[in-house]
Each structure stands twice: as structure tokens, then as C-alpha cells.
Amino acid sequence: MEHNLMVEVNDLSKIYSPSNRIEHINFEITKGECFALCGGNGAGKSTVIQMIIGNVKPSSGTIKLSGMTMDMNRAVYKSLFSYMPDAMVFPKVLTGYEVLCFFADLSNVPKGRVDFLLEKVGLANDKDKKVREYSKGMQQRLALAQSLLPEAPLLILDEPTNGLDPYWVREFKNIIKEEKEKGTTILFSSHILSDVEELADRVAFMNSGRLLVTDTVEALTKGNNDSSAVKTTLEEVFFSLVKAEQPV
Template structure:
């Protein structure tokens, strides 16, 4: 499978502050990569370099086989970007916002109503974007990023601060885009979302990628699997017993509890991506 994005030793500094410090990765066509990291880790700077907003000070980024530093104008025809935080023309209606970008991308026979409906904004297309709620603005931003049917979709915190219904509708659109064959670069600090949507996840911390793999493999490599068993003690109070899985003693420990104690519930437990991030970097994602 060809790579839609190849990043090689990307470097970018703001003054003496190194924001991105020699990161490298590849993303295959049709893949969703979750790019996880806390605020200030270098996520947005990486996206800015990949989308041509910033010129790398070191290394190179190749998108769809072309170096973004040398061929930015032609590459930008094939990418869609949804920024963190609303940046819409609020004096213009939702439809006008989308039509403007359709003209910039030279999209023929653009069906604005269909796109508005796809992100759940039916009936609000003729309202000014400034009158939209945060969730509606975010949905309009996602719609804007889809106008040119991009081959690569950059989504920067697309569900940040949204209500569950809005967040779910955006996740559904992301999956539809992946099914269509688009490559998705998903920047987020929501590990649940990344876990749910991403084929692979990358952890970035202090400008460096500290881990890059599938969620499953990362959990296997860094996490612990366990059983949480709730039992009633002699006084009738709930107690929790934890049995680590994948050890030679695990079967006997399970048998012993089942035989000697009054079991109320049994749950399996997996490490979350946040647990793994903390384990690798010593700090949380939030």
C-alpha cells in the first residue's frame, strides 16, 4: 500500500523553542492516524507543516508523492483541513461559506445542500454562521474540509468541547471518509476518540514521537491486562480483587476466588491510551 504522507525528520522551532524535533512517520492511503499529545507537544506545528502553512526548517514532508515545500499549490488541491477552533466567515451564511471554498477549489456542480445535510445542518444553511452554536460551527468546519473530496483529511481536535450527539455525528463522517478511501490525520488529545477511530496512533511529546503503533499493540506492549472481581466479605461489604492476566498463576488465582469467596461481578480491564501515554512520558494528555 502506498504512503499518502511521509514525514522525514521534520524540524520546526519558534525562536529557541523547538516545537517539532526531528519526527518521522508514514501514513498509508486510507488509514486513520490518531496523533495524540498534550497541549504544546507539537501537534499543530506538525499539521501546519504537513498542510503547507509552515515551511519545515529541517527534514521534509511528502504528500501524495510530492514534497510539500516544493509543490504546495498543487498538493493543497487534494487536502482538506479542519482547524481547531472555529474560523468561519461569521457574517456569511453556512451555504455561502461552503460555496466560497467550492469556488476556490474549483469544484464543479457543487451540491451545497447535500453537504449541509451530511453534517446534520439541514434547514440552517441560509443562517449566518455567526448565529450557529459551537457544535454547528464545528460541523460546518468539517463540511468545509470535505468540499473537494480530499485524498488527505487533516482534522485538528474535531470534536473538542462538543456535545455527545455532535461529536458522534462528526465521528461518523470521519469513518465515512475513511471508507471512501481518504487518509485521515486526526489530531486530538481525546484518547477515547483516537482509540475508537484510529487504525494507528502516534504519541507526540515535547516535539518527538515517543510511540507509534496500533492501539492494540501499544496496549499489549505497555499496558497490563487484569480481572477486577468484586466479592462480598464476611461482613457483607464489597471488596475488589485484582488478578493480573497472562501470568502462570492466573488460573489458580481465579479458581481460588471462585471457590472461596462470594463473587458479585467480574470485569476484564485493559490499559487506556492515556495510561500508556503516562507510562511512556510521565505526564498526562490533558
């Protein structure tokens, strides 16, 4: 039977210490959906992502991708997603082209796709430069190209537009929209709530290791039930959620 859910996160927790806990995280992402994980610094977004991709072992809870846990078949589980970290460290002695060819070989991706993606992220003219000569933004564009190489059904992006100039923020958003149109399921984390509003179908807000709310962008920004109500922004929603959490 075709499984409609790409991601199922069920009562997931990571207890780093008694005072540093990410707990009771529950959400599902339907195939083809664009889902944003939002929250302030230290809310737990990256930890949740790291648990999904198998880099951090959960203290409890389960994660399924397309109905499958990592324990069922690690190789198949890992083939279901590709991942762009918030800061990727590349071997600095390699050129951008060599880096992508390395990752392409790992995933049996034809070299033609390397050239296509270098063009897409605006690095075609710099492909023979060593990565150590790349600016931070160029390295980030290389990281995005790396994550797009395998055309995995689930694309996971940790803070994809952080630190990019306005031109490349827009280009990144267009690339994410293209992926969405192709039917790729997308999970991304971001602090930039205007980007989230533009890209995401649904949003989960985290604070201090807990999930506060998960809903569609439309429902979160519609104001109140009065149809004449002025729409609010995700930024305002986030402020009121975090404010409500503060001790009085």
C-alpha cells in the first residue's frame, strides 16, 4: 500500500541533561508537503533534524520515513532523504566540481547532473576554484547543490537561507519552490519567518525543547475566527507564543 506520510515523528525526546531536554515532539509530514521547523536559538530544531537524519540518537520516541524506521533498513532509510546542514565543512583542497563529483559517485548520480546543479547555484564559472577560495555564501550554494544531487524524495534543509545575500536568498527560495512543484517533500528549519510564510505549507513552532504549535501557515496567520479580522504575520504569532510561555 502506498504510504501517504513521508515523516512520522512520535513522542521524540533527547535528554542532553536534566535541564537541557527536547521532549515530546510529535508531527507528521505528508508526501509533497513543505514543512518548516521554527523557533528561537536553542529551541531544539537542529537536534530534531539530527535525530531524523540519524546523527543524534533519540533518548526515546520513534521516527519513520515513508513508514520505515532506520532500524528496519538503514540503507533504505538513508536513501529516502538528502540533507543540507546549516554549516557544511568541505575538503578545502578540492574544487567545487571535485566536491560534487565525490558526492555524485557516492549516490551513483551521473556527472551531467553535477554540471546542471553548478549552473543552478551560480557556481559554473567558479567550479574549478578550490573550495578554500569560496566565500561563505558560495560554500552554502555548494551545500545546496550537494543536497539536490540524489533527487531524494525528502529534502531536509537546516537554515538554508541563513547568511546569504538577498539575491541568493531569492534564488534559494525559487529552487525550493521548484522542488516543491516536482513533488519533493521538504523539511526545513528557519528563523526567517517571512521566508517560512512564503514557502511552507505547515509550520511547527518550538521553544525551549518543546513543540508549541503545529498548523498551516494560513490558519496561524488568519487572526481570529472573525472572517473580517486582519491577517497577522508568523512573526507576530511567534512573539505571542513565546510571550505566553514566559513566567509572569
